[in-house]
Amino acid sequence: MSDSWPRRRLLAILRGASEPLDAQELARITGQHVTTVRFHLDVLTKESLVRQFQQPPRGRGRPRIGYSAVQRSVGYQELAQVLADQLGNDPRRRSDAAITAGRAWGAKLDAGDHPVDSLEDAREVTMTLLSELGFAPERDPEAAEPEDQVLIRMTACPLRDLARTHSEVVCGVHLGLIQEVLDRNGGRDTVSARLLPFVEPELCVARLELLARREATPVAVGAESPAPEPVLAPPSAGRMPPQLRNGDPNVAKQSAQQW
CATH class of the missing domain: 1.10.10.10 (Winged helix-like DNA-binding domain superfamily/Winged helix DNA-binding domain)
Incomplete structure (x- = not known):
């Protein structure tokens, strides 16, 4: 004008x-x-x-x-870009701040009332949450999952373009959101959540795991404790968990070696 x-x-x-x-x-x-x-x-x-x-x-x-x-649409993508740029240059601090922000968001959401007493309960709560937020989650029916682990395919993302350049921020917020909603429904001592960004160009994966798996691993007296696995894995093209279906056997083989 x-x-x-x-x-x-x-x-x-x-x-x-x-x-x-x-x-x-x-x-x-x-x-x-x-x-x-x-x-x-x-x-x-x-x-x-x-x-x-x-x-x-x-x-x-x-x-x-x-x-x-004509009502102007809010530029959420641009707003998210500005906010992400304000979190500094340290990727770990950016990730921690984003997870904290995601938890604060999850605390304000109406997450329903579905007690998380099992891994299947955690899957239902997470699938419902991701569906409502536009992530089009799927559980691959052909995936061979361990009994103590669930993989949820996030086939869409409202901020995917921004996540490609600021994954530690965007994915950190989404991870914190999932963690908070699970905790609010009683899953704090039942399951842990991780997020694997861009295991394929258009696919991220949320991994839910029974906490009993980590508690059952003994550590020898005097031995150094293993470093904790990051809850937000760094994005890596082709970093597909071997449990997930992949049509390219070469990619699947390479991913399994990396995993």
Whole structure:
């Protein structure tokens, strides 16, 4: 839109209106001549900032033309980009901050009331959450999963483009969200959650694991404790868990070696 105060004022009035307004009403509100108002409305219409609607006439005569502002979509992708850039340059700190933010988000969500007493309960809660948020989760029916582990394929992501350059932030938020919702439903001492970004170009994986698996591993007295496995794995092209189906045997073989 050109830098025109009359047009900006008309647009502001239409954005605040609860119903479409015609040129006569706008002329009365602004004090401008109706012909001038119609000129500005034509410009705003051509720039796709307002939309025309046919309204019933007042008394006898032709139908009136009403105008309504086109609601601007919020640039969530751009907003997320700005927020991600504010978390500093240290990837670990960025990831930790993102997970904390995701937990804060999860604490505010209505996550339902499905007690997590088993791995299957955790899967149901996580699948429901991811479905509601637009991740199109799937559990591969042909995947050979251990009894103490579940893999959930996240086939969509509302912020996938940003995740390609800021995975520790975007995926960290999503991981924190999953962890918080599981904890709120009683899964804190039952399951742990990890997120594996971009195991395929358009696929991320959430991995749920029974905590008993780690508790059952003895550590010799005096031996160094193994380093904890990161809950947010670094993205790596082709880093597909061997349990997941992969149509390319070479890729599957290479992924299994890396895993």
